[in-house]
Amino acid sequence: MDLGTRLRFVRTAHNLSQRELAKRTGVTNSTISLIESEDMNPSIGTLKRILDGIPITLGEFFSLSEHQEDRFFYRAHELTQIGSGGLSFLQIGANLTGRSLQILREHYAPGSDTGSAPYAHQGEEGGIIISGRVEVTVGDQMTILGPGDAYYFDSRNPHRFRCISEEPCELISACTPPTF
Template sequence: MSEFDVGGRLRAIREDKGLSQRELAQRSGVTNGLVSLIERNKTSPSITSLRKILEILEMTLAEFFDSDTPSEPGKFVFRHSELTEINPGRIYRSGGAALDALSLKRAGKSGQTNLLLLYETYEPGADTGAEAYAHEGEEGGFVIEGELLLTVGETTELLRAGDAYLFDSRLPHRFRNVAKARCVVVSAATPPTF
């Protein structure tokens, strides 16, 4: 995959919305320095930080990482090579080991469906971030391979291949691979706020 310019994309969207870095930082609850570092591609944001920023810009992570190429009308099959990577650590390689070890690939284009369908790969040590995150909707998935530690609210459970989860995604949640082997999950969320 060619390197995605996270900083350039964020700067262009922020400027298009008529916001200064300082205003975006204040409204999203992150530091001005973080916004500046992201825009200069000096750091890769955590998923939680980027979600906070994008919420102010009225954009989902999937919309942020979608290419500008529209889907073909009537298309219903998406080959693995056509899936959109929406993880900042994978696209801009400086997110730290835990974030780099996570791959989230979306089927379809943002804004063209009411369902977010993801093929998720958690290498050993992968983590969605030190902070749990929450968003509107519901999400669920099946562990296809390996083990996944899932925290929802105050409860943490270890899921193994064949196990499934389904929860109200307004509850803070976090996914981690604490095993020594890769974990693969197929998940869905509605509405596609992620």
């Protein structure tokens, strides 16, 4: 199922019109329409804002057809893909409903970011940079992190990530509760 079809399915399953969802999220009705018709590929930040209005996490959104299992081990090819374009988030486990921790392997193409507007959510998150360089903004603080550097913050602070290196940036992150 492509992203637009998925969004339409989730929105209608929750008995929401595009206008009602737009009111709840502050994302314009026309943007939601363009996403659903596959004429626009939203940033992760925009998609998260839309899904928060339903509410459904990004992980649940991208794993709609999969069911919760008692699994403890995952091969690389079994990680759930979240994101598109220059961002790729690989989530351990398909459906995190009822779980309190989310672990991601994040990949940022050179120049990619989580969106021009910082986003915030309940919880805490932390991570460690594996390769590349990423600019991390939390509230009014900004720094550049490279391999071996790490971050940890209260996710209620508005935050944004941007790859500033000429090579892709890879990092491993965890957040609680799951927000994607």
